[in-house]
Amino acid sequence: MENRGGVQISPPIVEEVGARRRNTSGREREQSCGDRWLCMRRRSSQRPPRTIEKRRSRVSAKRGQWRRVGGCGGAAPSPWRRRGDKGVAVRSMLIPLSTKEEEEEMKKTIVGNIVMKPSPSPSSSSILSPSLLLALILSAVVIYSSGFCYISRLYDHHPPIPLAVHFKMKTRERLPFAIGEGDGNCDMFGGRWVRDYDQPPYEESDCPYIGGQLTCLGHGRPDKDYRYWRWQPNACSLPSFNATLMLEELRGKRMIFVGDSLFRGQFTSLVCLLHRVIPPHAQSMETIHSLTIFTAKDYNATIEFYWMPFLVESNADDPKMHKVDHRIIRNAPIGRHGQYWKGADIILFNTYIWRGSLEDEAKETVKVSMEDGYRVALKMLIRWINENIDPNKTRLFFVGLSATHQRSSKWGGAPKGNCYNETAMIEDGRYMGVERSLFPIIEEELSKSAVPITFLNISEVTSRRKDAHTSIYKAYRRPLTPTQRANPIPYADCIHWCLPGVQDVWNHLFFAKLFFP
Structure with a gap:
């Protein structure tokens, strides 16, 4: 040993x-x-x-x-x-x-x-x-x-x-960072939630990096039951998340998350999972415009988040001024942003909420469907990957579609409800809460990459968890008025997740796929 x-x-x-x-x-x-x-x-x-x-x-x-x-x-x-x-x-x-x-x-x-x-x-x-x-x-x-x-x-x-x-001499078939082999017959993304009172892995109050948009208990959420669950795949078990092992493997390395505010939640979750084993004086967090950097000083390692909600240039690229009435993506190379990702050892991509228009090279703007806009973004991303990523050095991940719970009638609930005041999971396994039309686009476009990309399919993991969203228990740019709180359903956030919570499981799955592919 x-x-x-x-x-x-x-x-x-x-x-x-x-x-x-x-x-x-x-x-x-x-x-x-x-x-x-x-x-x-x-x-x-x-x-x-x-x-x-x-x-x-x-x-x-x-x-x-x-x-x-x-x-x-x-x-x-x-x-x-x-x-x-x-x-x-x-x-x-x-x-x-x-x-x-x-x-x-x-x-x-x-x-x-x-x-x-x-x-x-x-x-x-x-x-x-x-x-x-x-x-x-x-x-x-x-x-x-x-x-x-x-x-x-x-x-x-x-x-x-x-x-x-x-011990270090191996063939090139093994992916970077792989230290073992997972069960090839096991679909870890298909499973069920089981009660576990050993959860959560950390407390909301113990992690100083959780932003106000994700601190549900700190903003008055009265129940805690949503925290006491873990994900159990149907035909196998996940390897235990080991923060020290991950930090050792990241020694001298750089990991970066690229995506939107939902993805920032997963980045924050991973930082909270790791910071517990790092002395306070040996860790730091700083934000430089679109880039947020967590540093584990003793390991000379960084875990970063880069704000780019559509993975291509858009009018929502400003991390502080991205609330726009009409979102426009640009059909143009992404090198201006990609220069900040190039050279990273692990890159995770995610993009999700797609509504808006497309601006072509002639600066003409046309309204596009969600599917067409999503395809354009993935095509541009794959082109950048094929031109800039060394498969012998860098591991790539694409995190899939996270379920939303904005219409309770779709899972058999109240006609005009949503995730607000929901404290139990959905029992009907048919509800998905994602745009199914995007799955074939993801499969088709990612298959064109010359560099292996691991797809983390979190749709089923999140589909039943209507109980774990931030709802109204979060920080708002403008606090809700008494009148709004009297009718809170229209203001409930049924997209983002409380921390600790569901997104800790995303990182558990990421850990398993990174080290045991």
């Missing part, structure tokens, strides 16, 4: 933590071994093939020495044996050598962990010595337990690679 930032991590996890940092060429792996250079590797269908550690394994002509024969693939090789003991190490089994001639004969007959009888020659005896017979028997056991291996040529000028470096 290795201790990383207070988290006990087993060697397989340590092995996969560094997977993105080093690769070897397929040409080198395909070359066969010479008589002198011995190695072997396991073929596994359950995970990507691993590169082979380069070793220099000299067979000493001196009596009384040990030599090392490597293990398969990524398996930890047997330790180097000390001089003065007698034998050959095949994985963890030791085979004694009696003479220099027998040692030379063993060199010719052991290939990886496979021990074969040498071809007879006119000068060789037809009867094996006891030590070679023992080697045959023991190595047969190794073959049975280790699987088949193949041979690769190793070069004399390469010294043995330390074990810690060996």
Whole structure:
């Protein structure tokens, strides 16, 4: 077990933590071994093939020495044996050598962990010595337990690679930041909410970064039941959210959320989940126009939020003056904004509320449907991604459609109600609360990206949670008048979510997909 930032991590996890940092060429792996250079590797269908550690394994002509024969693939090789003991190490089994001639004969007959009888020659005896017979028997056991291996040529000028470096050698198929593999048969976005009184993971009053738009209890919400739930996928379980592990993996890295005010809630949720394990003096938050930056100083890591509600240029790009009567998006390259995202190690995108017009290159404005405007935005985003993102360095995520609950009649409630005064979930699983027509557009446009994009489908996660919106328990630019409070339904916010709450689960899903894709 290795201790990383207070988290006990087993060697397989340590092995996969560094997977993105080093690769070897397929040409080198395909070359066969010479008589002198011995190695072997396991073929596994359950995970990507691993590169082979380069070793220099000299067979000493001196009596009384040990030599090392490597293990398969990524398996930890047997330790180097000390001089003065007698034998050959095949994985963890030791085979004694009696003479220099027998040692030379063993060199010719052991290939990886496979021990074969040498071809007879006119000068060789037809009867094996006891030590070679023992080697045959023991190595047969190794073959049975280790699987088949193949041979690769190793070069004399390469010294043995330390074990810690060996753990980092992987193939390029593994995504950046992946430290394990999730259950490929499990849809973690399909599931149910289950009661859990160990929630919430933090208190509203303990996180100084929650803005007034999300502090429901602080603005007089009388009930707390909406906080005591967790998401349970149907066919599997989510890995536990580990703040220390995430910070360790973000050491020296930069993560950025790009989107609207709803997405700012997820950014704030993640900051609250992480800030608990950081000393107060080692964290800070600052806002520079459209960019808000949370810094974990001891980790040299930043988590950022960039205000861009439509992911393309629009007349709502000013983070303080975005309340406009008629929203207009521009069909133009997004490089002016994208320059602030370029170079980030993890980027999450989101855009949602789509109503307005499109301004073309000739500055002519035409009204467009929600679907057409959404498609234009995704096309421009994918074009920027293909031109600016290195898939070997950066992980990309697109967060899907969050349910709204603005008309209670759609889920069988009051004819003129909404989320106001709702304290229980929707029981009818047919309600979605999102624009279903956008799903095929998301699938079609994201598939055109040359860089892998992980889609976080939060629609079902949010569809039943009419009880968890901020409603009227939030800060308004202009506080509600007594008359408005007497009839609060038209003023209830049924889009944004209270924190702590539903958006903590979004980050739990993000954690699982980031580290266990």
